Every structure is written in C-alpha cells, then in structure tokens.
Amino acid sequence: MSEQKKTTFSITDLSKEFDITTRTIRFYEDKGLISPEREGQRRIYSQRDRVRLRLIMRGKRLGFALSEIQELIDLYDTDRSEVMQLQVFLDRIRERRDALSQQQQDINAMLGELETLEDQCSTLLEKKQG
Structure with a gap:
C-alpha cells in the first residue's frame, strides 16, 4: 500500500517520512500537538496526525515557536x-x-x-x- 493511501502510520513510518527521530515525535505528542491511538504500548498515528506533523515541520522550518504552531493547529480544529x-x-x-x-x-x-x-x-x- 502506498504511503498516500495508508490511513494509519507507525511512529517509525512518520520518523522516516519526515526525517526526524521517534523522540521528536513523542515530544510533539507530549506537547499535545499530535495524539495517536494506542494498542497497548504501540502508537497508531492517523492521517490527521500525519498532516499535523507536516504542519509542525513546516512551521519549525519557517522559524515559528511551537506555541504559535499549536495556536494555528487549534484554530483549524475550531x-x-x-x-x-x-x-x-x-x-x-x-x-x-x-x-x-x-x-x-x-x-x-x-x-x-x-x-x-x-x-x-x-x-x-x-x-x-x-
């Protein structure tokens, strides 16, 4: 199944796709920027989490603080x-x-x-x- 058609992703999938560490992804999760489902200890990320991660990475590349990125993501939700x-x-x-x-x-x-x-x-x- 191609990456674009997948509906769920592992932390390893996202780590490889965005070229970031799994620790970074867990950090964003701890900050409430993404919120994967859980199956025991395993994290399952949705397409929504993937899009949010893309927005986070773009915001960081542009020099925005995580609080600013959070504000923009939260605005989309409301x-x-x-x-x-x-x-x-x-x-x-x-x-x-x-x-x-x-x-x-x-x-x-x-x-x-x-x-x-x-x-x-x-x-x-x-x-x-x-």
Missing part, C-alpha cells in the same frame, strides 16, 4: 472554514518576516563593524611590522 486560521497565519507570517528583516539589518550592521575593525587591526599590524 474553524473548519479556515478563515480565522488563515488570518492568524498571515499575521504570524508578517511578524516573522519583520523579525527576520530586523535581524538582517542587525547582521549587516555587525558585518560593517567587523569589517571596520578588521581594517583598523590590519593597518595597525602593518605599522607595527613595517
């Missing part, structure tokens, strides 16, 4: 029209972009300062050696 979820997601995207732009400006300023210091040190060294 508003199936996705209108509120999309609005909040747009707000979070804008906030993230603004924060990254500020970080980029800060990095550029630091690079400029480092370049100035490097030039000054090189000039001093040349004077002392020559």
